[in-house]
Each structure stands twice: as structure tokens, then as C-alpha cells.
Amino acid sequence: MPVMDVLTTIGGQAWAADAACGRGSSVPHDAFFARGLADIAAVKRYCTSRCPVQEECLEDAMRMEESHRERFGVRGGMSARARRQLAAQRRKAAEAELEEEE
Numbered sequence: 270m271p272v273m274d275v276l277t278t279i280g281g282q283a284w285a286a287d288a289a290c291g292r293g294s295s296v297p298h299d300a301f302f303a304r305g306l307a308d309i310a311a312v313k314r315y316c317t318s319r320c321p322v323q324e325e326c327l328e329d330a331m332r333m334e335e336s337h338r339e340r341f342g343v344r345g346g347m348s349a350r351a352r353r354q355l356a357a358q359r360r361k362a363a364e365a366e367l368e369e370e371e
């Protein structure tokens with residue numbers, strides 16, 4: 270099953286129809302949940318070079334993961350680890366902004 274079938278079911282987002290990993294993709298959905306660094310890098314390159322909805326995918330993942338607190342696989346051209354770091358950076362930036370306002 271293409272990975273975007275899973276993501277569309279979860280998110281129901283309109284942008285998913287344009288996803289490079291959607292129907293007709295030659296990349297199996299398991300590839301987006303690779304564990305090896307070389308495999309993860311290959312999938313990230315696929316997202317970055319082939320997908321017109323990379324930004325939407327990344328932000329959808331960030332929203333979903335913020336509430337679920339779990340991160341799996343490559344989304345929006347970023348590994349789960351990179352998204353965890355991005356979430357931490359965004360939280361710190363939001364906290365700093367709040368402190369400036371006080």
C-alpha cells in the first residue's frame with residue numbers, strides 16, 4: 270500500500286493527492302519506515318527531489334506528532350529524529366517569544 274494511503278486515512282488532507290509517494294509511486298511504503306541511515310537518506314532525497322507537497326507533509330506530521338508524541342519514519346523529507354529536534358527548536362522559540370512578551 271502506498272504510504273500516502275496510510276497518511277490520507279490518518280489526516281484526510283487534500284494535499285495528499287499530490288504526494289510523490291501516493292498511488293503510482295514505485296517506492297514501497299515500507300521504505301518510508303527504514304531504519305538504516307543510508308535507506309533513510311535515500312527516502313529523504315526522494316521527498317526533497319520529487320514531492321511537490323513536502324512542506325504540507327512536514328507540517329501535517331508535526332501537527333499530528335505534537336498531539337501523539339510519537340514519531341515514525343520519514344515525512345516531509347525529514348527523519349523522525351530530525352522532526353523531534355525541529356519540534357524541540359520550535360518549542361524553545363515559542364517559549365523565548367513568550368518570555369519576551371512578559
Ligand code: SF4
Pocket residue numbers: 272273288289290291301315316317320321322323324326327343344345346
Ligand atoms: S514529502 Fe515524502 S513522505 Fe511526504 S508526501 Fe511527499 S513523498 Fe510522501
